[in-house]
Amino acid sequence: MIELPDDELDKLFRKSSEELDPQYDPEDWNSLKKRLDQHDGKGAAWFKKWWPLGLLLLLIPIGYATYLWKSDNTLENGEAKVGELSPKPEQLRSERGVAGTVSDNTKKTSSTGKQKANDQAQTEVEVQLPATEKREIALNPEAEKPANKKLLKANKRDFSKRFPESGYKTAGVESRPLLPRSRSKAGGVYLEPNRSKTEGGDGALILSESGSNTGRNTTDELANSGQNATTSVNPEPDRLAIPAAMLANRPLSWKNKGVEPQIDFVQPDNIPEPEAKKEEVPLAKWAVRFGYSPDLSTVGMKNFTKPGTAVSLLAELSVLPRLFVQTGAVWSRKDYFAEAGSYILPERWGYKPKPESVDGICKVLEIPLNLRYDIVSGQRSRFFIGSGISSYYMLNEKYKYNYKYPDDPNIKYPGWEGTSGWFLLSHLNASAGYEYRISDKLSLLGEPYARIPLKRVGYGKVNLVTMGFWLSLRYTPAFR
Amino acid sequence: MPGYDSAVLHELLAGCLKRNRRSQELLYKQFYGYAISICLRYTRSREEAKEILNDAFLKVFTKLESFDTERSFKTWLSRIVINTALDHYRQEIRRDVFESVEIAENVSVDETVISKLSHEELLSLIQKLTPSYRLVFSLSVIDGYTHEEIADQLNISVGASKSNLSRAREKLREMLSKINIDDYDRVAR
Numbered sequence: 001m002i003e004l005p006d007d008e009l010d011k012l013f014r015k016s017s018e019e020l021d022p023q024y025d026p027e028d029w030n031s032l033k034k035r036l037d038q039h040d041g042k043g044a045a046w047f048k049k050w051w052p053l054g055l056l057l058l059l060i061p062i063g064y065a066t067y068l069w070k071s072d073n074t075l076e077n078g079e080a081k082v083g084e085l086s087p088k089p090e091q092l093r094s095e096r097g098v099a100g101t102v103s104d105n106t107k108k109t110s111s112t113g114k115q116k117a118n119d120q121a122q123t124e125v126e127v128q129l130p131a132t133e134k135r136e137i138a139l140n141p142e143a144e145k146p147a148n149k150k151l152l153k154a155n156k157r158d159f160s161k162r163f164p165e166s167g168y169k170t171a172g173v174e175s176r177p178l179l180p181r182s183r184s185k186a187g188g189v190y191l192e193p194n195r196s197k198t199e200g201g202d203g204a205l206i207l208s209e210s211g212s213n214t215g216r217n218t219t220d221e222l223a224n225s226g227q228n229a230t231t232s233v234n235p236e237p238d239r240l241a242i243p244a245a246m247l248a249n250r251p252l253s254w255k256n257k258g259v260e261p262q263i264d265f266v267q268p269d270n271i272p273e274p275e276a277k278k279e280e281v282p283l284a285k286w287a288v289r290f291g292y293s294p295d296l297s298t299v300g301m302k303n304f305t306k307p308g309t310a311v312s313l314l315a316e317l318s319v320l321p322r323l324f325v326q327t328g329a330v331w332s333r334k335d336y337f338a339e340a341g342s343y344i345l346p347e348r349w350g351y352k353p354k355p356e357s358v359d360g361i362c363k364v365l366e367i368p369l370n371l372r373y374d375i376v377s378g379q380r381s382r383f384f385i386g387s388g389i390s391s392y393y394m395l396n397e398k399y400k401y402n403y404k405y406p407d408d409p410n411i412k413y414p415g416w417e418g419t420s421g422w423f424l425l426s427h428l429n430a431s432a433g434y435e436y437r438i439s440d441k442l443s444l445l446g447e448p449y450a451r452i453p454l455k456r457v458g459y460g461k462v463n464l465v466t467m468g469f470w471l472s473l474r475y476t477p478a479f480r
Numbered sequence: 481m482p483g484y485d486s487a488v489l490h491e492l493l494a495g496c497l498k499r500n501r502r503s504q505e506l507l508y509k510q511f512y513g514y515a516i517s518i519c520l521r522y523t524r525s526r527e528e529a530k531e532i533l534n535d536a537f538l539k540v541f542t543k544l545e546s547f548d549t550e551r552s553f554k555t556w557l558s559r560i561v562i563n564t565a566l567d568h569y570r571q572e573i574r575r576d577v578f579e580s581v582e583i584a585e586n587v588s589v590d591e592t593v594i595s596k597l598s599h600e601e602l603l604s605l606i607q608k609l610t611p612s613y614r615l616v617f618s619l620s621v622i623d624g625y626t627h628e629e630i631a632d633q634l635n636i637s638v639g640a641s642k643s644n645l646s647r648a649r650e651k652l653r654e655m656l657s658k659i660n661i662d663d664y665d666r667v668a669r
Contacts, residue, residue, distance in 0.1 A: 004656070009649055010621045016602040017622045020517045025530075029508055032534040033501065036541060040499055405527045 038305070053294065056471065060446055064381060064436055287316045287324075289445065291472035297334035297362075299342045299462045305359075308333040310468055314368070322374040326386065330366040331395075334466060335359075343460040352412045355401035362458060363395040366451075370429055382435040390427040390451060394419045397459050420459045427451040427466075435474065445472040489553060496544055504541055514554065515561050521618040522565035524607050536564040562623060566633055569611060605655050612636075613648035620645050 004012070291314070294307040314328030338358045345354065370388030400415040433447030451466040458464065492510070495503025515536060519529035539560050547556055606614055615634060619625040620641075625633070627641040634641070 004653060006649055009652060013602060013606065013617075013652070014622050016599040017517060017521060020520070020599040020603060021513045022516045022520070024509055024512045028512070028530050028534065029505055031530075032508065032537055033505070035534065035538055036499075036501070036504065039538065039542060405525075407527065 053469075053471070057446060057469070060434070060436060060444065067380070285318050287474050287476045289314050289316065289472045289474040291445070291447075291470040293449075293468035293470045295332045295334055295466055295468050297336040297464055297466045299336055299338040299464060301465060303337040303339070305335050305337050307468075308335045308361075312470065312472070314472075316372065316474075322377060324372040326370040326372050326388070327368060330368060330390075332364050332366060332466070334362045334364060334464065336362075336462075336464065338460065338462050342462055344456070344462075345460070349413070353403055353405075353408055353410050355413075356404050357402045358460060359400040359402065360458070360460070360462070361398045362464075363397075365393040365395050366427075367391045367393070368429055370431075380437045384433055384435065386429070386431040386433070386447070386449075388429045389425050389454075390429055392423045392426050392457050394421060394423070394458055399460060416459055418459065420457075423455065423457040426453065426455050426457050427464075428454055431470070433470070441476050443474045443476070445470065445474055447472065490549065493544065493547070493549070493553070496541055499541075507540075508537055511554070511557055515557060518558060518561045518623075519565060520603055521606055521622060522562070522569070522615060524611075528568075532561070532565050532568050535568070536561040539564065558623070562619070566615070569615060569634075572611065605652055608655065609648055609651055612644050613651060616641055616644040617648035617652075 289312075291310075291312040293310040293312070295310040296304060296307045298304050310330055310332035312328060312330040314326050314330075316324040316326045318324050336359075338360060340354060340356050340358070343355075343358045368388055368390040370386050372384050372386040374382045374384045376383040396417070396419055398415070398417045401413060403411055429449065429451055431447050431449035433445055435443050435445045437443040447470040449468055449470060451464075453463040453465060456463055492503050492507045496507055512533075516529055516533050519532045519536075520526065523529045523532060536557075540557060547553065606617065609617065612634075616630055619630045619633070620627070627638045627645075630636075630641040631638045636644075
């Protein structure tokens with residue numbers, strides 16, 4: 001044995017270690033680079049690649065929400081216009097060529113002398129024409145049309161809600177002067193601050209008759225028969241409503257003898273046709289769709305690699321109103337990583353070194369046969385679910401075997417490339433999606449999906465799970 | 481490598497922080513020899529050393545934010561490489577795949593005289609030690625760890641660390657002697 005003292009021995013090996021300069025092997029960097037790509041692929045790089053798709057997915061629901069919001073806004077504007085009609089009787093007057101008297105303008109009309117103070121003639125019907133100046137209003141049907149439309153909307157959307165029918169069913173309400181206490185209290189009352197008792201008011205309270213009744217009369221009658229009425233319009237339909245129970249505190253004023261509003265009807269020359277109901281568009285029988293999807297494939301639901309690509313061309317046939325049969329072709333490139341245990345090696349391998357894992361790139365032609373059912377079907381939007389079965393044809397398979405010691409001279413198979421053909425009914429399909437119609441013939445679809453293996457596929461007989469998100473353009477031909 | 485604690489190194493590190501592949505490659509290339517030398521002392525084969533090397537560099541590139549630029553990058557790198565090698569050793573221990581001491585003892589050595597032994601050959605002698613001897617020897621003699629630190633790292637007692645070091649030296653002497661005897665026999669024939 002060599003008699004080297006400890007420090008000499010240490011020095012020998014220390015010096016040797018310090019001076020050792022192993023040669024650089026570019027393959028080592030390539031191996032690390034691949035790992036870095038995988039590592040970064042989970043975060044920033046993947047995001048950089050796919051953010052446009054994510055943005056698109058966000059824009060679809062935002063677009064739909066905007067559409068809904070605009071629709072609501074349009075309706076609200078329609079209601080607001082109805083409201084504007086009432087406080088601005090001048091507009092009506094100018095349209096109709098008549099000076100309607102509005103309660104808010106009572107002072108004004110009294111001071112001009114055109115309407116003499118007539119305490120008893122002031123009723124809770126806040127708009128009326130004095131008998132002395134009552135004129136027959138022959139409405140111009142053309143001028144009436146816009147108002148009719150607005151009132152129609154108001155009748156449908158607003159008045160019917162605010163004033164229940166029971167408020168109009170009070171006995172005798174149409175045959176005698178209307179006083180606050182003689183009416184049903186179900187409809188509530190409106191405060192009329194400009195009318196004092198001395199000015200002929202009844203103490204500032206009126207019922208909601210004017211707004212509701214006028215609205216109902218004008219809209220119903222105008223809409224149904226085309227008759228135009230001389231009834232005035234409530235100048236402030238949204239005045240403060242106070243509970244009818246508070247009326248008990250107010251003394252009954254018999255001075256405020258109401259005058260029944262006189263309504264004169266003139267048959268217009270042209271009776272406007274009632275608005276035709278929109279024709280129900282029957283469901284199209286056929287449709288074709290072209291789709292693109294990122295294709296995320298995995299063996300064993302782990303070790304996800306970068307997504308591949310899938311494109312599809314599918315035809316759909318409606319077999320029931322909401323049920324479609326769907327088939328076509330899907331081309332996809334599936335990148336995946338399989339651990340050795342998931343990959344069945346051919347028997348010819350024998351005792352050769354076995355790989356630790358396999359990197360696979362498969363180009364697959366898929367023939368799906370699916371059913372699609374529309375669970376929610378709106379005018380523009382549909383939500384649907386789908387399920388079916390797919391057969392795979394392996395167009396090309398490329399596998400790279402990863403060994404623990406790649407330089408091992410006993411390694412015989414570095415990889416494999418070829419095709420293993422058809423795998424019939426190999427996958428179960430499941431999807432759910434949203435369709436938005438952008439025109440009568442075209443619609444956009446977003447549809448997350450999964451392909452669940454029913455049998456092993458490919459040269460390595462792997463249980464290949466695929467997930468993705470179809471972004472499709474659906475075309476509905478003219479024929480139905 | 482004194483020149484690399486310089487502006488060039490800082491530029492490379494800045495690029496690595498931005499996940500720039502070119503900067504990463506240059507840094508890797510620059511410190512490859514230094515890092516794999518460490519790995520080789522702690523492993524049995526070059527393949528194993530490469531595996532540890534890349535594990536260590538992956539940590540370097542992904543944890544570079546935690547590096548204090550005021551300190552030596554080389555020292556930081558060596559700590560990471562050694563720690564990665566020790567992690568690897570712990571995993572191997574759990575798998576219990578090490579050869580027995582007897583098998584390791586019977587490994588033949590190259591027929592070269594000690595005076596002509598290259599660095600690679602001396603290194604191969606270290607690699608032929610059993611893992612526990614190899615690690616203690618490398619940590620103590622080459623990387624300058626104290627027995628307390630070694631005991632802490634390897635989860636053994638200080639006494640066991642000292643004992644392993646002593647036996648490692650003994651084994652190395654044996655292997656060196658065998659090389660000499662073999663060389664003598666070869667020349668005598």
